[in-house]
Amino acid sequence: MTPFTLERPESLGAARRAFSGDAAFLAGGHTLIPAMKSGLRAVETLIDLSRVPGLESIRREGDRLIVGAMARHAEVAASPVVAAAIPGLARLAAGIGDPQVRRRGTIGGSLANNDPAADYPAAVLALDAVLATTEGTHAADDFFQGMFATALGDGEILTEVQFRVPEAFAYAKFRHPASRYALAGVAVARFPEGVRVAVTGVAYSVFRWADAEAALSAAPPAPVPPLVRDDINSDIHASAEYRAHLAGVMLARAVREMMP
Amino acid sequence: MGISVNGSVREVTSPDHRLLVDWLRDDLGLTGTHVGCTTSQCGACNVMVDGEVVKACTVLVASCEGSEVTTIEGLGTPEALHPMQAAFKSAHGLQCGFCTPGMVMAGIAIANAHGPDVSEATVRHELEGNLCRCTGYQNIVAAIRAGARAMAEAGLLKEPA
Numbered sequence: 001m002t003p004f005t006l007e008r009p010e011s012l013g014a015a016r017r018a019f020s021g022d023a024a025f026l027a028g029g030h031t032l033i034p035a036m037k038s039g040l041r042a043v044e045t046l047i048d049l050s051r052v053p054g055l056e057s058i059r060r061e062g063d064r065l066i067v068g069a070m071a072r073h074a075e076v077a078a079s080p081v082v083a084a085a086i087p088g089l090a091r092l093a094a095g096i097g098d099p100q101v102r103r104r105g106t107i108g109g110s111l112a113n114n115d116p117a118a119d120y121p122a123a124v125l126a127l128d129a130v131l132a133t134t135e136g137t138h139a140a141d142d143f144f145q146g147m148f149a150t151a152l153g154d155g156e157i158l159t160e161v162q163f164r165v166p167e168a169f170a171y172a173k174f175r176h177p178a179s180r181y182a183l184a185g186v187a188v189a190r191f192p193e194g195v196r197v198a199v200t201g202v203a204y205s206v207f208r209w210a211d212a213e214a215a216l217s218a219a220p221p222a223p224v225p226p227l228v229r230d231d232i233n234s235d236i237h238a239s240a241e242y243r244a245h246l247a248g249v250m251l252a253r254a255v256r257e258m259m260p
Numbered sequence: 261m262g263i264s265v266n267g268s269v270r271e272v273t274s275p276d277h278r279l280l281v282d283w284l285r286d287d288l289g290l291t292g293t294h295v296g297c298t299t300s301q302c303g304a305c306n307v308m309v310d311g312e313v314v315k316a317c318t319v320l321v322a323s324c325e326g327s328e329v330t331t332i333e334g335l336g337t338p339e340a341l342h343p344m345q346a347a348f349k350s351a352h353g354l355q356c357g358f359c360t361p362g363m364v365m366a367g368i369a370i371a372n373a374h375g376p377d378v379s380e381a382t383v384r385h386e387l388e389g390n391l392c393r394c395t396g397y398q399n400i401v402a403a404i405r406a407g408a409r410a411m412a413e414a415g416l417l418k419e420p421a
């Protein structure tokens with residue numbers, strides 16, 4: 001690992017100011033540390049967010065479920081507030097990685113990283129969340145900007161995720177058996193005005209599946225046509241054709257889970 | 261400030277990019293914590309930080325200043341094994357033993373989270389972050405279930421939060 005200096009600021013302002021030059025924030029470290037160990041990333045300054053107060057709070061505010069950026073996957077999975085507001089989100093968190101990963105990894109780290117096969121981005125997009133940062137807010141529809149790319153600027157800290165509480169929500173993923181990331185993961189959220197569907201693991205970034213949204217929002221719901229896109233990922237784990245098929249199967253599983 | 265390791269406070273003098281596992285093994289000589297993969301997959305490096313079992317190859321020692329760390333060396337002694345260690349011995353929960361320190365740590369976390377009557381399915385699910393190249397897991401699962409019961413009998417289970 002390339003040497004760096006670790007800062008451990010105790011306020012959001014101090015964390016924001018500590019960012020200069022070649023720097024990065026450290027949350028749970030379960031993406032960043034492996035990347036630095038393998039030489040994929042190197043920084044001069046690492047800013048540990050774990051001592052910044054208030055970033056792990058989980059609470060309900062009106063029609064929003066607020067999850068702090070430093071909330072660990074295990075905390076979201078076990079939170080009674082999450083279970084009462086959006087139980088499918090607690091189940092999603094419980095299915096990330098393994099127990100040790102869930103004790104360290106955070107929702108903020110997962111979203112800032114925007115791995116094309118990560119789980120949380122699908123939920124954030126389907127649940128029409130707002131992402132609050134030190135600089136303002138981003139709508140989920142504008143936040144994810146491609147493989148490992150987001151709307152976050154240099155030194156901008158994600159502080160909390162404001163999920164819109166839906167009528168129903170479910171997430172189904174076909175896990176890669178070794179990494180447990182999604183080979184295909186589909187999140188479905190039903191709101192009074194219609195259904196939102198987001199897909200992860202299938203293309204180079206999470207995306208909304210417009211045909212599925214239209215079909216499921218129709219009254220009565222119409223059959224969902226097969227997923228067709230020209231950017232479906234094909235690799236040693238799964239061909240594009242297989243991933244597209246899996247997306248349809250995961251959609252059906254998620255919809256079944258949402259049935260009363 | 262230092263880090264309390266198995267009950268005694270140790271100063272951290274290594275550079276900020278030092279991993280917790282390397283500090284424990286190379287600086288403190290606590291080689292009971294193993295390095296299987298270095299890529300955050302295998303759990304051989306599991307240690308307890310402030311009561312939570314984590315992969316020490318994916319944690320910076322500098323992030324642990326002020327914390328309490330327990331390694332396999334801190335659990336029991338050869339004469340008086342921790343009940344989870346004793347259960348691995350009596351249930352033949354190991355062959356080469358390489359994965360065992362991490363398995364014992366994971367076992368204690370499972371016992372604390374799920375209690376003495378933890379099901380086989382739960383143990384298998386909770387062991388997803390631990391790999392063993394030898395045993396086929398059968399006896400590891402049996403050892404953890406027996407260890408959870410023995411921990412309860414010895415009054416060692418954490419009270420549920």
Ligand SMILES: Cc1cc2nc3c(=O)[nH]c(=O)nc-3n(C[C@H](O)[C@H](O)[C@H](O)COP(=O)(O)OP(=O)(O)OC[C@H]3O[C@@H](n4cnc5c(N)ncnc54)[C@H](O)[C@@H]3O)c2cc1C
Nearest residue numbers: 025027028029030031032097105106109118119158180181
């Ligand atoms: C073995 C293993 C299995 C895994 N399986 C899965 C899985 O099944 N599904 C899945 O979705 N993920 C999986 N992960 C990834 C895991 O969820 C990571 O913890 C997560 O992606 C990153 O969160 P982190 O808190 O560890 O972030 P870090 O690694 O600390 O940071 C990741 C990136 O986000 C930036 N960052 C972190 N927090 C903020 C913030 N608040 N504001 C701005 N930038 C920030 C960092 O600078 C860095 O660039 C797995 C990881 C491992 C090691």
Ligand code: FES
Nearest residue numbers: 296297302303317
């Ligand atoms: S050595 Fe840490 S998980 Fe394998």
Ligand code: FES
Nearest residue numbers: 355359392393394
């Ligand atoms: S006993 Fe040999 S790796 Fe598990």
